[in-house]
Amino acid sequence: MAFMAKAAAAVYSPKENRLLAALPEEGYEALVPFLEPLAMPLGLSVYESGGAQGYVYFPTTAIVSLLYVLADGASAEIAVTGNEGLVGISLFMGGETTPSRAVVQSAGHGFRLKAAVVKQHFDSGGALQHLLLRFTQALITQMTQTAVCNRHHSVDQQLCRWLLLTLDRLQGNDLVMTQELIANMLGVRREGVTEAAGKLQADGLISYSRGHITVLDRPRLEERVCECYAVVKREYDRLLPEVVNH
Amino acid sequence: MAFMAKAAAAVYSPKENRLLAALPEEGYEALVPFLEPLAMPLGLSVYESGGAQGYVYFPTTAIVSLLYVLADGASAEIAVTGNEGLVGISLFMGGETTPSRAVVQSAGHGFRLKAAVVKQHFDSGGALQHLLLRFTQALITQMTQTAVCNRHHSVDQQLCRWLLLTLDRLQGNDLVMTQELIANMLGVRREGVTEAAGKLQADGLISYSRGHITVLDRPRLEERVCECYAVVKREYDRLLPEVVNH
DNA sequence: ATCTCTCCGTTCGGTAGCGCACACGAGAGT
């Protein structure tokens, strides 16, 4: 099973990132010379808690998790970003760093942009600024919904939410992900994920095998998920540009 | 006990809001004609989920909770804002609305600014824009920390966090707040708050009586709170201007 | 083929928080 290795030789365009694709032509052309293509392997730490961030990252096929790790080692995912957005908002928001980590959750590719370039173009105020701010608001919605979901919903529901959010940012239905890692992101025990995933598998919604999940029946996942998923999706659709190319 | 009624006759200055106070003189003067003073009584809904927001609010003595209410009526506080910030970031972020509510949690005063005025000054890009964006990032930190805290920490710890966050935005040590309302904000049962507050009272950290809480021993509250409080406070101190006037 | 490591399934006792029900007393209103 060659899940994604074969794609490595393909040619990637920055326009596979929806934010970059949505820029007006002149804004896009101004950035292109500075966009550095980048392989983003599973587990790559895009930035660390409190560390200086030299780049803003625009995933194209990769998916990045924003994780918070507590002093005792417990962790929780705050939000997830794929080709609809970017990683490193604190650079243009003015704070330079944040107290969280960003880790590649699904291997793929992306582009990055030096901090100084982003700040310069952001501060000149055009379409880029508006796009980035709208994305930031969408991200805020995802974060708040995560907070609420953590408080009120069961592991079963949260697993569905997590699967759907990931699926939306993935091409295909196969994800490379162990239950252990999902547990880290949801901030629950691995056994809890085993149990929840076991139910989904028993009911034929997913198939599971040693670090590979295949979603078999997305509509029924959407039946089981809590309202949080739909709220986030609606806000992303409302705030961010539709896919136009390819 | 006249908790705050007598202050109603006092004269308030916009500079009691730290964001407004931090504006350079010319930026401040440009806004002053548009600032509308406003009484903010307990329970006032500053904006509703998904509703059009006509104003941005700058609390001076009031405290506002950002609440999310689920379809089944369950709720959770996402963040809290006092005179260090403003309410209504979606207006300048570009989304116009958000899927959450903002409710006055502690009565007081503030100023508001028409949406069009904020947007105009924000888009011209000066000190106001930078201030608002830095505040937004601080707010994001609070939201993410709330998400993590919801996941991993006990009601006891969360109550301490909530008390301290509120205390930081309050003049004095008395807050007008029932256990029922605290439960709504923490997203837990009222009985859970009763129990947690009972321990704090038994240990002499707070004194409690029918809708009035007095904090007696703040240092010991800080000993009991989880790390989340300190993380948020540190980010607010780092990102936002210090108090300069009065 | 065997070894080893990673990943997944399962069990079991312990506990925090839930939902519900009820009791009590302080204030406010009349």
Place this chain on the structure above:
DNA sequence: ACTCTCGTGTGCGCTACCGAACGGAGAGAT
């Protein structure tokens, strides 16, 4: 003084999730 309501204390069974431990099976290495 009387009631009525609101805010608070308490008890009880229940469930979801935790912490720890162990067993087993797939996949790659030698």
